[in-house]
Amino acid sequence: MAGNSLVLPIVLWGRKAPTHCISAVLLTDDGATIVTGCHDGQICLWDLSVELQINPRALLFGHTASITCLSKACASSDKQYIVSASESGEMCLWDVSDGRCIEFTKLACTHTGIQFYQFSVGNQREGRLLCHGHYPEILVVDATSLEVLYSLVSKISPDWISSMSIIRSHRTQEDTVVALSVTGILKVWIVTSEISDMQDTEPIFEEESKPIYCQNCQSISFCAFTQRSLLVVCSKYWRVFDAGDYSLLCSGPSENGQTWTGGDFVSSDKVIIWTENGQSYIYKLPASCLPASDSFRSDVGKAVENLIPPVQHILLDRKDKELLICPPVTRFFYGCREYFHKLLIQGDSSGRLNIWNISDTADKQGSEEGLAMTTSISLQEAFDKLNPCPAGIIDQLSVIPNSNEPLKVTASVYIPAHGRLVCGREDGSIVIVPATQTAIVQLLQGEHMLRRGWPPHRTLRGHRNKVTCLLYPHQVSARYDQRYLISGGVDFSVIIWDIFSGEMKHIFCVHGGEITQLLVPPENCSARVQHCICSVASDHSVGLLSLREKKCIMLASRHLFPIQVIKWRPSDDYLVVGCSDGSVYVWQMDTGALDRCVMGITAVEILNACDEAVPAAVDSLSHPAVNLKQAMTRRSLAALKNMAHHKLQTLATNLLASEASDKGNLPKYSHNSLMVQAIKTNLTDPDIHVLFFDVEALIIQLLTEEASRPNTALISPENLQKASGSSDKGGSFLTGKRAAVLFQQVKETIKENIKEHLLDDEEEDEEIMRQRREESDPEYRSSKSKPLTLLEYNLTMDTAKLFMSCLHAWGLNEVLDEVCLDRLGMLKPHCTVSFGLLSRGGHMSLMLPGYNQPACKLSHGKTEVGRKLPASEGVGKGTYGVSRAVTTQHLLSIISLANTLMSMTNATFIGDHMKKGPTRPPRPSTPDLSKARGSPPTSSNIVQGQIKQVAAPVVSARSDADHSGSDPPSAPALHTCFLVNEGWSQLAAMHCVMLPDLLGLDKFRPPLLEMLARRWQDRCLEVREAAQALxxxxxxxxxxxxxxxxxxxxxxxxxxxxxxxxxxxxxxxxxxxxxxxxxxxxxxxxxxxxxxxxxxxxxxxxxxxxxxxxxxxxxxxxxxxxxxxxxxxxxxxxxxxxxxxxxxxxxxxxxxxxxxxxxxxxxxxxxxxxxxxxxxxxxxxxxxxxxxxxxxxxxxxxxxxxxxxxxxxxxxxxxxxxxxxxxxxxxxxxxxxKQLANITMGLPLSPAADSARSARHALSLIATARPPAFITTIAKEVHRHTALAANTQSQQNMHTTTLARAKGEILRVIEILIEKMPTDVVDLLVEVMDIIMYCLEGSLVKKKGLQECFPAICRFYMVSYYERNHRIAVGARHGSVALYDIRTGKCQTIHGHKGPITAVAFAPDGRYLATYSNTDSHISFWQMNTSLLGSIGMLNSAPQLRCIKTYQVPPVQPASPGSHNALKLARLIWTSNRNVILMAHDGKEHRFMV
Amino acid sequence: ATVMAATAAERAVLEEEFRWLLHDEVHAVLKQLQDILKEASLRFTLPGSGTEGPAKQENFILGSCGTDQVKGVLTLQGDALSQADVNLKMPRNNQLLHFAFREDKQWKLQQIQDARNHVSQAIYLLTSRDQSYQFKTGAEVLKLMDAVMLQLTRARNRLTTPATLTLPEIAASGLTRMFAPALPSDLLVNVYINLNKLCLTVYQLHALQPNSTKNFRPAGGAVLHSPGAMFEWGSQRLEVSHVHKVECVIPWLNDALVYFTVSLQLCQQLKDKISVFSSYWSYRPF
Incomplete structure (x- = not known):
């Protein structure tokens, strides 16, 4: 997860599969997944079925350079981890099942090979990765943390290791690493001994070093069948060595001068060797190489060159071979999955995987015709097979008349403030569309499918060939005019557009090559430069183009190499250009003079210095993956900034809502719940669009809008009507000054209906056609005449609609599906939606279209083409069977969002606030309601307990409305509102608890416990609740x-x-x-x-x-x-x-x-x-x-x-x-x-307020779970504290102690306890009173009396307060009475009864205290020393109390054995100064007189 | 219509031109590159390539233009320093310190070995596409050029950008243990290649008092640390008091760097020539 927020990507791949020029291949141990790495840094996961059918599943993003090697990274069979390394020294550890990046690291050196090795210490197993590459050692890396532990080094002529193999010898119980250096020296390390102590980080030196004269070694492999021989493949020959003493056993040349690239043992007597152009040959080894034969090692030392082993098989290539742009990668794998398999897997530059099954070569002796390929599929083929085709973001707007391929999008930029996506296309046109609406068209079914020209869009025409880059400078910095959009094309031109009018403002033609990048200079540049944008072109030139002056103020050209990075040094007025060869050019922006050109360390230092000066303005141009990574980093930073902004906003919102003040002043929350990021896997590819949904931001936006709605709506029906009326107009959406200004501008410009002056002939024809059609077809016109504004629809709700529709598990519960479609306004997806998974550090896994097609069933896919939308198969519910991580994220998102929507008033995606159109009349509610009630099949207690129930105010509002009756239209409105909430509740319930049953355990991947645990206290309350429930x-x-x-x-x-x-x-x-x-x-x-x-x-x-x-x-x-x-x-x-x-x-x-x-x-x-x-x-x-x-x-x-x-x-x-x-x-x-005072909504809290809230909740829970523990502990603390307070030295800091500050909290908890568990309180009533006495301000009690200060405690009959001399009497459990003096805070205890005291009461004049205990059935009267002087004189001495009378009373029988009744057995009521009544709960009275 | 015809004729010409580029020009450039790089790799005397005995030894006398507090004579044998004699005049007492490599020890200059290996990889890539190979697409050439340029840039960068080391890393490196008599504990030595020069730096250290009021901040990695840089070594906190740097130009490294630069430019020019055509055939393997 990028950062901590819950962000889910949805990908629109488009019809063209991403370029995947394979550079590394791996088959996982379970034989179910093939992993391929490509030159652009992506990794593809392919599902391999038992029948050897392949289906691409996901593409993993994260590496910024070509993948050099792949290796397994985990020995256990239940989880499949792989490690990948790239040319730039990055290493990533991936979970194959869901594509999560678990760990990543970057070293300065490049690895070219990695092998997994498991060390065992006792019964503990430690995974290690042995890496070699452009360094003269073998690094031993921990397989879980990717930390370098130690290295295997050479004493004698150390050099780069070109390949390596691990030899496990059962004879010696010693594992050795055999490696061949680039100079052809064989090195041997023994690795078993190192495990004795794991802390050892000293390097290990080689055991043996022997030149074997193998130049350009490609691979070295150990025969796992005989464990006696080694195969070394060099570019021009291959050799077999004895694994014991490394003596040469046989040697074979290359076929027809081709270059070998690798080889392996197929069986004990056969080897397979493959060439650079993808040919493979199986050789039968001569007897001298076979340990089983008698003549083993018979040729050692002889001239073996003459003895050329015969070719046994030739593996046939495809007939229709694509043109390859670089040599394919071939690897041989064998293993066991249902049956033993030996596979030769080859990946090539066109993204194609070829598999030869060579386990059955033994019975096929006819070597003449060669061995045919078993399976072959390329990424593009997998894309083409799908029906419907994988959607691109604006496919419906890019149809070309005579082609079934839509126009490709070559550049795009998303403007989150307007929710618009700007797409530049290969024909030079630029299309502006609302992002959510176009995504809905691509992904979901609905009435929009029938509309032509939907969604509303604007086309800008000006470039003569494809658009290569787009920039919306206002988004980067507010100093730019918000109308300006900048585009660069392959036609060398940079164009300024006005996005509101669609007008072309200016064309710059200053570069001599296609524009590759457009950038914004940093904030603190000179005023002139601040209004420029920076353009980079493929002729290695950089321009500063002033948008204000409409001219190029500087052109830095003549760089010898492509520009890799642009940095700024605003304080010195320098523009720093880094080129791909490592040279750095420093230009003065003002004069355009080249200040200097440097290389080497100085160049590196200059670039680093720029980073220090302007950390935000890092822009690397060369690689799309780098850009993506940076974009993601920036995005999360922006999200954090927004979070900080929210906290202010939360306060503001609450204040405003409570005061019901003018909502026009409410600052609009920027729409970053949806981000559209265009990515290219390769520079020549069209854009792939990834929609990032930030669940937290979406929840916050929804709640903010809810808060800015008139919140009195729920109180009275009239207001409710007003509320719905105001939401008709777009409600909160049109508020805000800026929005109003924008709206005005847009309106004006639409009236003018400006046509671009660069329309070509065909386009004009089309325009005329369209006009004609508009005139003839009123409906078309009405849809067309809709202004191009995006302020017409509610972006937040639209985002939520798109997101919820994609997440919902359709087809599992028909009734619920019905509810979702009709009442909640969700839409069914067309096809499976490609989701993704974000991991830490900008790593990302994106599902490929058709990921859920079981690899073996691809052939059946074609038969289903005729059927329209096989809804039951795959669509919708598929994502919950993909992987556990995906399930977790999706469930969290859908449940938290459903809960949020439930807490809103009438949060449905149908209705006036969503779009213009005839309103659906509200349905008759009662039958629906009953049906809805009955629909969830199992409404067990668990469900009830966990799912947030429909918000209480709604229900109460409904009853209000029913009672009022005078306002007929309000009732249905409220009913629909209730029904909507009911619908959300059902939706949440289904996903929370019923999915495993509905889907069946084989299709359901349960959520990951650890991911949920990590969100147990997510900062977003709704997400937190969802995580806890789940x-x-x-x-x-x-x-x-x-x-x-x-x-x-x-x-x-x-x-x-x-x-x-x-x-x-x-x-x-x-x-x-x-x-x-x-x-x-x-x-x-x-x-x-x-x-x-x-x-x-x-x-x-x-x-x-x-x-x-x-x-x-x-x-x-x-x-x-x-x-x-x-x-x-x-x-x-x-x-x-x-x-x-x-x-x-x-x-x-x-x-x-x-x-x-x-x-x-x-x-x-x-x-x-x-x-x-x-x-x-x-x-x-x-x-x-x-x-x-x-x-x-x-x-x-x-x-x-x-x-x-x-x-x-x-x-x-x-x-x-x-x-x-x-x-x-x-x-x-x-x-x-203080912190929680004005927070009522589910909006995120500040961390301090949040922990206060949690602590408060925890206290209440502890207190109610263990009242005695709580009370006694706090009482003990109070005693300790007062004892300390008596000590004069520590007087000063007394007021700042926790106990002193938390008085209010303690009282709150005590109040809860009295409310909920009175029996426990009574048991410890004296302690409770001690606490209360400490917590209450003495002076306040004196002034107002106990009854007013803390009414809860006065409910007990065994507490009595006499206000005139400020005394409190408390009857305790063990028969004593505690007498408190508020003025002194002192307490004295008298013993009078043998059992718990049932009631105490002061006489009205305070002279007497009556106490009654039901256990010993005695009523006692105590005389207080109440002389007039008493109040003064008693300050320092305890009041004199003596028992003056005791009466025997018949015991009162409790009505029922319940403990609650025991508390209210009897009370004492003084009728006059000397008369008292003992009133039992059953109404019996006994009168006494002192 | 006239525009279309013109472009059709234009296209034909362009295609012809492109074919010439692929079939003739590319091979000419590749040949040229091979020649240059072979010349460059000859400069790195490869010890392992032949069995004709140890590589020849070259002596370099290191000095700086300013003070002559440090003088060093380093003997380079292929990519390894086989002998070193360093004379250091202590700045305080003018005492002369002399230390040299132990007889049996050699110090490998990894930068040279890496550069050499990268060049031979580049040569290997080039030879795999000899005169007889027919290039069919421009993308193929671009891919090859990218691979070759990657190796060449790496080779050059290894020489032009020495590793940035932290002081504890220098202290821990094997170089300090190579000398006889052993280096005094208050001295650190580092040897590296910067561009065409062999550089030797000697750091003089003094220990920081544990109760010193000086704000201790460990220095990060750098090629050359300046006086005042601090670090922690063992349980001690140390500060660099003096830095001496001496250097000497290695002529054959200079040649090699020139060859690298020239061949990189050749590669880029070829790439640019091919890229020109890409705007004409967008989205086609050209």
């Missing part, structure tokens, strides 16, 4: 066994924290010293820093710093992330399924002991509880660790810990320092009132 649903679904598996998988990653929970008693210095030590590791800090740039509150923050006792400290991001994930996941499992010390009283979730996972059991039962303890330690550590740069006070991980401590308190309780935890929580929510 995770809990999934944990329940997988049941006991599955949970145990998850625990087993993640427990090893749980960090073992040292036990230093900071109790308040311990001085904080002690804690500091423990934690600072591991913090000071230098390189790690650097990693953290760079990480912070993009991932502002990622879950990993602060995890490593806290792990001093790990067996090895790894700086790997993935490692740290796993630790964090383990804490969260185990925390969730523990909290939700762990054994509780005693079942809490409030929650009635039964947990049978058999369900309790291993490791979370009870301590007493002798079961294993270590996991619970470790998890608890980790959680408390995260809560209590003092804030540091690595663990900021309000990070996600800390918030997650808070939440989980609260949820699983009953499980953690025995292992944690309760008072420390409670104080920690109180500290966090001490200022909650």
């Amino acid at each position: 995770l809990l649903a999934e944990l329940r679904r997988i049941e006991q066994a599955g949970r145990k598996e998850a625990i087993d998988a993640w427990a090893p990653y749980l960090p073992q924290y040292i036990d230093h929970v900071i109790s308040p008693g311990v001085t904080s210095e002690a804690a500091q010293t423990i934690t600072t030590a591991p913090d000071a590791s230098g390189p790690e800090a650097k990693v953290q820093e760079e990480e912070h740039d993009l991932v502002d509150d990622d879950i990993t923050t602060g995890c490593l710093s806290s792990v001093p006792q790990m067996k090895k400290i790894s700086t790997s991001y993935e490692e740290r992330r796993k630790q964090a994930t383990a804490i969260v996941l185990l925390g969730v499992i523990g909290a939700e399924f762990g054994a509780e010390i005693e079942p809490p009283k409030l929650l009635t979730r039964p947990r049978s002991s058999s369900q309790i996972p291993e490791g979370f059991g009870l301590t007493s039962g002798g079961s294993n509880y270590s996991l619970a303890r470790h998890t608890c330690k980790a959680l408390t550590f995260l809560l209590l660790q003092p804030p540091s740069p690595k663990l900021p006070p309000h990070s996600t991980i800390r918030r997650t810990a808070i939440d989980l401590i609260g949820r699983g308190f009953t499980v953690w309780e025995p292992y944690m320092d309760v008072s420390a935890v409670l104080m920690g929580l109180l500290e966090l929510c001490a200022d909650a009132e």
Whole structure:
């Protein structure tokens, strides 16, 4: 995931398959996937069926240079990891199943070969990658973290290693690495010994070094069948050596002077060798090479050159070979999948894979005709096979009359502020379309399919040949005129357009080559340059074109090599041009003079210096993948900026909504929920468009719009009508000054209906035709006359519509599908939508069209062509069977969005606010409602518990409306509103819990627990809730066994924290010293820093710093992330399924002991509880660790810990320092009132407010789960605190302590407790009163009385307050009465009863106190010392209390055994100063007199 | 219609021209490139190529135009330094320090070996497309040129941009352990190639007091560290007090660099010639 936000890409591939010039091939161990790397840096995954049919599945983006090698990177059979290396030194670790990039690194040197090797230490297995390349060593790299561990080096004539093989010898139990250097020297290293201690990073020297005179070695391979021989293939000959002493056994020349590129053993007596142009030959080895034969090694030392082994087979090539532009790549693989297979796989420059199955060569002895190819497919063929064809972004607008290929889009730019996509095409025209609408046309079915010329668009014509680049400068900097669009073409010209009028403003013709790039100079350039754009052309020239002066102010030409990078040094007025050969030219922008031209170190230094000066203006031109990466980086930065902006906005929105002030002033939130990014896999390819949906941004936009809507709508029906009326006009959308101005401009320009002056003849004809048609066809005209404005439709809702329609699993629940189509306004997709998956660091996996076609069924695909839309097959529900990561992201997105839409009023995609057109009359509601109610097949308790129910205000509004009755139209409106929400609720429910049942487990890939766990406390509330609901649903679904598996998988990653929970008693210095030590590791800090740039509150923050006792400290991001994930996941499992010390009283979730996972059991039962303890330690550590740069006070991980401590308190309780935890929580929510005051919506909170919210929630949960623990702990703290307060020295800081600041919070929790668990409170009533006395301001109570200050406590009969002398009497459980004096804060206790006190009451004059206990059935009267002097005199001494009378009373029988009734058994009511009534709950009265 | 006819005739001419380019011009350029690069690779005396004995030794006397506090005589044998004699006049007490390589040791200049290997890879690529090979498309030529240029740029860059090392990396490198008598602990030595020059840098260090008020900031990687750069080595914090740099031009490296530059330009010119045609046949393998 790029950064932390939930971003989902959807790709529109277009009909032309991306260029895939294959440079490396790999077959995974399970034989199910072929991986190919290409010269442009992409990696393609191809599914290989058992029948050897191939179907391309996904394209992986991330490398910026040609892939040099691929290797497997994991030995286990259940997960398939591969590692790829590129020409520029990058290495990436990918998960083959979903295309996630797990880890990546970059070294200065290029690897040309990688081999996986598994070391084992005891029963522990460590994967290693042995890499060689343009360096004289073999690097040993950890296969999970990609860190270089140590190297294998040569003592004798070290040189580059050209190829390498690992030899496993069963005889000696010793593994050796055999490598051949470029100078033909064979090197041998023994690697088994190194595993004895893993910390060893010393290099290993070679065992043997022997020149074998092999020039230009291409490959070296070990015979796995006999384990006795080595095959070395050189460009002009191949040789077989004895693997024992490396003596030459036989040698073969090349066929017809061709060049060999590699070879391998096919069986013990056969080798296959292939050539540079794709030919392969199988040779039978002579007997002297076969260990099984008697004559083995008989020829050693003789002239073996004469003995040429015979060719046994020739592998036939395709007849209709494409023209190849570089040599194909061939590899031989053998393995087992259902049956034993031996495959020769070849990938070539046209993106074609050829497979020869050579396992059956043995029985075919006739070598004359050769062996035919088994399978062959190219990427383009796979694209062509599909029906419907893979959609391009504006295919419907690019139809050429006599061709079935649409015009290719050669350049594009997205203008997010307007939601428009600008596409330049190969014929020189530029089309401007609304991005969501054109994507809807391409992806979804609907009435728009029938409209011609839809979506509304504008065509700009001016270039004479293809458009090569586009730029909308206003988007980069606001200093540019927002009307200007700049385009560059292959016709050497740069054109300025006015996008509102469609007018061509100016043509620059200054370059002598096609324009390759258009750039914007940075902010702090001179005023003149600020209004320029920078153009780069293929004649190696750079121009500064002034948009204001309409002239070229500088042309820097005569660079000898293509321009690779443009940098700026505004302070010195320099333009720095970096060329592809490494030379750097420094130009003065003002004068246009060449300041200097340098090479080498100086050049590098100049470029670096520019980066320091203007970090944002890095622009690399050469490679599309680089651009993509930077674009993604920038995009996430922009997203972060926007987040900061939101926080302000949230406040503003709430304020405005509450004051119902003028919404015209509300700043419009910029539309970045959708980003359209055009990518090219190769410079010569047409654009592929990727739509990035930012779920979080979309939710925020939806909620902001909801907030800016008149929010009184729900209160009264009249307002509701007004609200719907205002939304007719586009509602909130047309607000904002700028929008209004824009709208005006657009209107004017449309009236003028400007025609471009560069229309050619054909175009004019078409124009006339169109006019005629418009005149004849009124409907057409009406659709045409629709102004070209994009402000007509609601972009946010349109984005949501497109996105939800693509995500929904269609065809699983017909009733729900119906609801989605009719009521919610979603549309069914035409064909399978190609989604993608973003990983860290701009790595991305995009599904290829037809990814879900099972490889073996490709042939059947053709038979289905006739049928129209095989809806049941593939369309829609497909994405939930692709991979677990994809499922997770999609479910998260759809559930969080459905919840958001549910919380909005009438959030349907049908209706006036979506488009102009006849409004659908609201349907009669009641039958529909009942049908809808009945539709979900299983509405189990679980569903009810997890899915957010339809928002309560809606229901209440409905009942309001029903009651009012006077306003008939309002009722249906409300009904539809309710129905819409009901629909969203069903949609969410289906995706949350019913998918596994509906799809069947074989087609459903369940969501990944760890991905959900990482979002347990996502910063976006809706996403957070969705993640929690999904995770809990999934944990329940997988049941006991599955949970145990998850625990087993993640427990090893749980960090073992040292036990230093900071109790308040311990001085904080002690804690500091423990934690600072591991913090000071230098390189790690650097990693953290760079990480912070993009991932502002990622879950990993602060995890490593806290792990001093790990067996090895790894700086790997993935490692740290796993630790964090383990804490969260185990925390969730523990909290939700762990054994509780005693079942809490409030929650009635039964947990049978058999369900309790291993490791979370009870301590007493002798079961294993270590996991619970470790998890608890980790959680408390995260809560209590003092804030540091690595663990900021309000990070996600800390918030997650808070939440989980609260949820699983009953499980953690025995292992944690309760008072420390409670104080920690109180500290966090001490200022909650301030932060949470005006936040009501689901908009994201500031991190501080968010953790306050979580802490507050956690406190409430702890208190209600374990009231005694909470009360006693807090009471203890209060006592400790007051004792400290008595100490005069520490008087100053008393007010700043946590306890003092959190008074309000404590009271809030006590109030909840009194409300929900009165029995527990009564049990500890004295402690509670202690707390309350501490928390309430004494003076305030004196002034207002207890009743007003804290009414909740006064509900108890055993509490009585006498306002005149400010005394409170509290009857305790064990029969004593506590008497508080508010003025002094002192308390005295008297013992009077043998059992719990049922009621106490002061006499009206305060002279007497009556107490009653039902247990001993006595009523006692106590005389207070209430002389007039008492109030003054008693300040320093305790009041005198003595029992004056005791009466025996018949005991009151509780009405029922319930504990609640026990609290209200009887009360004491003073009727006068001397008369009291004991009133029982059943109405019996006993009168007493003092 | 006249425009169309004109372009048709034009196209025919262009196609003819392009064919000539593919069939004749490309091979001419490739031949020229091969000749130049073979000449360049001859400059790197390849020790492993023949068994005619060890490569010849060349002595270089290193000095700087300014002060003569450091003098060095380095002996280059192929890509390895076989002998080194360094004389250092201590700036404080004018004491003369002398240290030399141990007899049995050689220090490989990886930059030279890498450059040589890249050149031979470029030559290998070129020879695989000899006179008899028929180029069918321009893309094919571009691809070949890209591959050759990649190797040539790498070869040149290895010589023109020496590795940037941090001071701990220099301290840990094997070079410091090559000398007899052993280098004093307050000296660091680095040898590298910069453009056509063999450079020797000697860093004099002094230890920072642990309680020093100086703001300790470890220096990053650099080709040449300046005085005042700090680093941590072992448990000690050290600061560079003096830097001495001496250098000497290696004539044959100069030749090789010139050959690289010339051949890179030849490649680029050929690429440009072919690219001109691309605007005429967009989206076709031309």
